[in-house]
Amino acid sequence: MTSAQPAFRAIALSKAYGKRLAVDHLDLQVDRGELFGFLGPNGAGKTTTIRMALGLVAPTNGSVEILGMEVRHNRSKVLPRVGALVESPALYGYLSGRNNLRVFADLLGGVSAKRIDEVLEIVSLKGREQDRVKTYSMGMKQRLGLAIALLSNPDLLILDEPANGLDPAGIVEMRDLLRELAGEGKTVFISSHVLSEVQQICTRVAIINHGKLVRLAPVAELLDAPGEFEIQVDSPDTLVSALKLQEWGREARVEDGLVITRAPEGRGRNLISFLVQNGHDPDSVSERQRDLEDIFLSLTGGDS
Ligand SMILES: Nc1ncnc2c1ncn2[C@@H]1O[C@H](COP(=O)(O)OP(=O)(O)OP(=O)(O)O)[C@@H](O)[C@H]1O
Ligand SMILES: [Mg+2]
The missing domain is CATH 3.40.50.300 (P-loop containing nucleotide triphosphate hydrolases)
Structure with a gap:
């Protein structure tokens, strides 16, 4: 052995x-x-x-x-x-x-x-x-x-x-x-x-x-995967429509009044640039902490 x-x-x-x-x-x-x-x-x-x-x-x-x-x-x-x-x-x-x-x-x-x-x-x-x-x-x-x-x-x-x-x-x-x-x-x-x-x-x-x-x-x-950000912004629905046109933003959505999305190249600063350049100045942008609980629920279909 x-x-x-x-x-x-x-x-x-x-x-x-x-x-x-x-x-x-x-x-x-x-x-x-x-x-x-x-x-x-x-x-x-x-x-x-x-x-x-x-x-x-x-x-x-x-x-x-x-x-x-x-x-x-x-x-x-x-x-x-x-x-x-x-x-x-x-x-x-x-x-x-x-x-x-x-x-x-x-x-x-x-x-x-x-x-x-x-x-x-x-x-x-x-x-x-x-x-x-x-x-x-x-x-x-x-x-x-x-x-x-x-x-x-x-x-x-x-x-x-x-x-x-x-x-x-x-x-x-x-x-x-x-x-x-x-x-x-x-x-x-x-x-x-x-x-x-x-x-x-x-x-x-x-x-x-x-x-x-x-x-x-x-x-x-x-x-690590998939790395999402939470954005606080005046008109979340308008922003989601704009994000969905981007390759990286297809999964953008509104949850509890916050816009949830991935970022260009996964980087928060790129996301902020995009928002500012396109007239969606955010009140705040923060990286979402995913814990195993979320991952677990998505893997097991929440049937636990
Ligand atoms: N001695 C036994 N006779 C019949 N069924 C059993 C026996 N031991 C376990 N089981 C069944 O096997 C399945 C797995 O049980 P197990 O105790 O291994 O689960 P577990 O993951 O340890 O759960 P927990 O988090 O509740 O401890 C359950 O459906 C349980 O009812
Ligand atoms: Mg057990």
Whole structure:
């Protein structure tokens, strides 16, 4: 096995529950060191895919390879190298955070006492590690789940909705933590239906809907296209008519009283020149921020 092996690979992966295809011929590859987002609305098939990746559920068809190894037949070799957090972690509420880690460390085997301190430190639970888990907040439980996932110092982290139940500050913390882990060379695969979340930390994303891959692209690429501007102007309809005569302005339209259009060569200053030269002096021109939410809706036809 070489480091050229992808961290994660789904090959024509499918899972049927009765007649329903939860995952439908999914092909996906995640390279080492990527911070990869796996996006989709509720019921899209994210958790089912992750369960198959962890060997918890058998695929109906196709397979998953992790670090170059087919999962179903190499569970004992694969699993120690993967840290996973699937939906809410199964924690022992009456035990302390530290003792929960001890239990999972014993199950894994070969985890040093020092590593338990390290993971407590990484997820910032130091100081609360003696408290019973049932007294933890949702965010603390989520962080303890991540600490468990980190016990074996895995090469690949598979996290199903890691931001679940976290408040905005907790989300920022989790984001920083995942970035740090990726910075250390770990591959981080996170699923989410919270698009803005993934947009901020992932380098590449796969978007799935109804079990099928809808789009696979670098986040930057999704956010770049198609680059539109918002113009505030006295007579929006007149301007739209003028813009539509231009090659670059064919998709011009009015939304909420603002004119939305692309710009000549994609440049705002060219757009402003055009407006001024043609007697449509604008009150303001600003570049439109598209977030993944918009892109997602346009890709999935808004049927999420
Ligand atoms: N054990 C099961 N038995 C029957 N159907 C299932 C089972 N697990 C999942 N499904 C179905 O498979 C589809 C995909 O579910 P899955 O949990 O993978 O979606 P998800 O993308 O993780 O959604 P969410 O964002 O809500 O977590 C859904 O239609 C779901 O009802
Ligand atoms: Mg899920």
